[in-house]
Amino acid sequence: MTVLYHITTPSPAHMANLxxxxxxxxxxxxxxxxxxVPSGAHAVLNQLIIVLLLPALTFLHLAEARFDxxxxxPMLMPWLIFGVGWLFFAALGRQLRLARGTVGALILTGGISSVSFVGFPIFEALYGKQGLELGLVMSLAxxxxxxxxxxxVVASWYGAARPSWRGIGANLMGFPPFLAxxxxxVAQAVGYRHPALVRGVLEKLSAPFPVVALLSVGMQLQFRVPAGRGQMLAWGLGYKLLLAPLVVWALYVGVAQQHGPAVDLCLLGAAIGPMNTAAVIADRYGLDPPLAAQMVGLGIPLSLPLLALLGWWLH
Structure with a gap:
């Protein structure tokens, strides 16, 4: 079976995301x-994100999600690179004797891709409507x-001096997006569908999420890499931008012998820079917030030429 690839023009709305x-x-x-802005203004924005914006976004999209x-x-890929990243950075932390907060920040930001902001316009440009549909699933699920x-779980474990499963459970139950x-x-199980009024309220509540989250990351961003931090950024971005797509390629193509647009999109998705929400969670749990912010602020721009090269190679 021959798969015909095509390049379309991404919609203005998705290009605007970039x-x-x-x-x-x-x-x-x-x-x-x-x-x-006052010192520490990003902490106020992060609290707004965790308590209101991210729960609204989560329930808006996942309550009605149906997957086949x-x-x-695409659903499995983000879980794969996060799990492998967890093992990789945990081993790296033991080898280099890194602080627990640093290891946690690297796992969070090195293991989660910014699929919606960076991926959607690229997926749509390369694969049209099919690419956008697969990208939505990759992002939401x-x-x-x-x-x-x-x-x-990672934030709770590495953010606590003496982590315990009871403490992790308490953090999960006290984390509003998880409750959402x-x-x-539950809504999926009972076949729930958003009434028009509920959908409208959730859409308006969640709409500021990307702007607020990115402003928060930007407020913590230091373009000058402090002495001694370059190595951590190199390890973190090296995994996120290079090793993660290689892991996906090795398992999906090399082992499972899978091919086609879905696999190509998974390779692209794995190579996208870190998700801004990961830096917000790292800041909330005190996991080396400056490193987490730099991982996002530097990783996303650095991933763009890599994605262009990878997209050209896949075609």
Whole structure:
């Protein structure tokens, strides 16, 4: 069976995501540098994200989500690179004797891709409507779900001086996006559909999420790499941008012998820079927030030429 690839023009709305991403990161950094916002303003934004915006986003999309077998590979990919990243950075932390917070920050930001902001316009440009549909599943059932479940587990474990499963359970139950995920599972089980009024409210509540999250990351972003931090960034971005797509290629193509647009999109998705929500969670749990912010702020721009090269190679 021959698969015909095609290149389409991404919609203005999805191209705007890329521009918005860079503008918000730069605006956040400028606001902090010019002292136009109080010190610690990002912590207020992060609290707003965790308590209100991310729960609304999670329930809005996951309560009505329906997936079938053709979405399996894109759904699994984010869980795969997060799990492998967890093992990789845990071993690296033991080898280099890194602080627990640093290891946790690397796992979170090195293991979760910013699929929605960076991936959607690229997927749509390369594979049209099919690419966008697969990207939505990769984001909702993958990146978003990983961040509000395993992401909180990692944050709780590495953010505590003496971690325990009871403490992790308490953190999960006290994490509003996770509670929204549980509510979405119940809604799916009973065949729930959003009434027009509920959908409208959830859409308006979640709409500011990307801007607020990116501004928060930008406020924490330091473009100058402090002495001694370059090695950590190199390891973190090396895994996120290079090793993660190699892992996906080895398992999906080399071992499972899978081919086609879904596999290509998984390779592209694995190579996307870190998700901004990961840096927000890292900051909430005190996991080396400056490193987490730099992983996002530097990783996303660095991933763009890599994605262009990878997209050309896949075609």
């Amino acid at each position: 521009v918005l991403l860079l503008v918000c990161l730069g605006a956040g950094a400028l606001l902090r540098r010019a002292q136009l 077998q053709r979405f399996l590979l 993958g990146s978003v779900l990983v961040s509000v479940t395993l992401g909180v 995920f549980v509510a979405a599972l």
